[in-house]
Amino acid sequence: MSHRVSTRPFRRDDVPALFELFRGTVHRVNSRDYSPEQVAAWAPPETNPARWETLASRFAVVAEVGGDVAGFADLEPDGHVDRFFVHADHQGRGVGTAMMAAILSEAGRLRVPRLFAEVSITARPFFERHGFDVLAEQQVVVRGVSLTNFRMERHLGTG
Numbered sequence: 001m002s003h004r005v006s007t008r009p010f011r012r013d014d015v016p017a018l019f020e021l022f023r024g025t026v027h028r029v030n031s032r033d034y035s036p037e038q039v040a041a042w043a044p045p046e047t048n049p050a051r052w053e054t055l056a057s058r059f060a061v062v063a064e065v066g067g068d069v070a071g072f073a074d075l076e077p078d079g080h081v082d083r084f085f086v087h088a089d090h091q092g093r094g095v096g097t098a099m100m101a102a103i104l105s106e107a108g109r110l111r112v113p114r115l116f117a118e119v120s121i122t123a124r125p126f127f128e129r130h131g132f133d134v135l136a137e138q139q140v141v142v143r144g145v146s147l148t149n150f151r152m153e154r155h156l157g158t159g
């Protein structure tokens with residue numbers, strides 16, 4: 001099965017690959033829904049190492065397909081899903097679903113009552129299929145450029 005998806009914990013030496021994945025996905029996938037100016041502000045060529053180091057200090061999952069890094073996502077202890085990106089070459093193959101399962105499993109372990117995220121226009125239908133509701137549409141300013149996204153949440157069973 002060439003498209004088998006597996007997940008594993010983040011490792012510090014993943015950072016360069018994850019940064020490239022993030023840039024590629026924003027420029028090739030989110031660019032369907034955002035202007036060139038917006039994607040350039042969202043995913044500039046230079047990385048902020050401190051921002052990426054935060055992946056080591058919380059739950060972060062890396063998805064692989066055939067040994068290649070195919071996605072990553074991270075969850076803060078309060079239930080905030082911070083980043084959630086699937087490689088542009090691995091869209092629509094269940095990678096996001098596998099990462100969501102890992103996030104839900106960790107959320108259950110942490111007993112967080114709800115997950116919440118600021119979700120792109122592109123990812124909104126995926127999050128809706130995974131039980132999230134839109135709380136509000138909002139404009140965020142990134143490097144001086146305004147972007148639309150959605151505050152979304154999913155309440156988790158308390159049982």
Ligand SMILES: CC(C)(COP(=O)(O)OP(=O)(O)OC[C@H]1O[C@@H](n2cnc3c(N)ncnc32)[C@H](O)[C@@H]1OP(=O)(O)O)[C@@H](O)C(=O)NCCC(=O)NCCS
Binds near residue numbers: 026090122
């Ligand atoms: C939103 C996103 C994370 C979804 O990831 P994904 O891996 O494409 O999602 P999945 O493949 O798990 O599911 C999406 C759809 O793909 C299709 N799909 C799933 N498995 C499939 C397979 N094996 N073959 C073909 N299609 C498949 C399904 O139609 C699925 O929809 P469904 O849930 O109604 O069945 C991804 O599109 C992405 O990276 N978007 C851009 C980045 C982004 O905006 N991130 C969020 C920032 S806030």
